[in-house]
Amino acid sequence: xxxxxxxxxxxxxxxxxxxxxxxxxxxxxxxxxxxxxxxxxxxxxxxxxxxxxxxxxxxxxxxxxxxxxxxxxxxxxxxxxxxxxxxxxxxxxxxxxxxxxxxxxxxxxxxxxxxxxxxxxxxxxxxxxxxxxxxxxxx
Numbered sequence: 001x002x003x004x005x006x007x008x009x010x011x012x013x014x015x016x017x018x019x020x021x022x023x024x025x026x027x028x029x030x031x032x033x034x035x036x037x038x039x040x041x042x043x044x045x046x047x048x049x050x051x052x053x054x055x056x057x058x059x060x061x062x063x064x065x066x067x068x069x070x071x072x073x074x075x076x077x078x079x080x081x082x083x084x085x086x087x088x089x090x091x092x093x094x095x096x097x098x099x100x101x102x103x104x105x106x107x108x109x110x111x112x113x114x115x116x117x118x119x120x121x122x123x124x125x126x127x128x129x130x131x132x133x134x135x136x137x138x139x
Contacts, residue, residue: 003045020055023056029056032053032063033062033063036049050070060094061091068087071110084113
């Protein structure tokens, strides 16, 4: 799987006014999750992975532990915002669709984020919603 190619495809579809959703096979989901787990130190690569995960057309709990790791890490606020968006889809919606409760670990992570300079995160979210479509803030 070529992350850069897939990332650019998503961005171009979004810029054209489409949703930018991609269908990934189980093999591609597993490969993406593996790369995700090994990309915590590379901010640029992590941003691309978070974009691809968010735009995956399939709800998949396979990303849950890596999303929680991102939410618990000392990363830029933009990454936290992107990871929160991924968690909405691949943790909350995926679990509710299957009739499963949210895990305690995830709820504790969200609780910790309430004490993370919330004003900074909220201002980042509001800036993101007002900003014109750019590469860094479209997902």
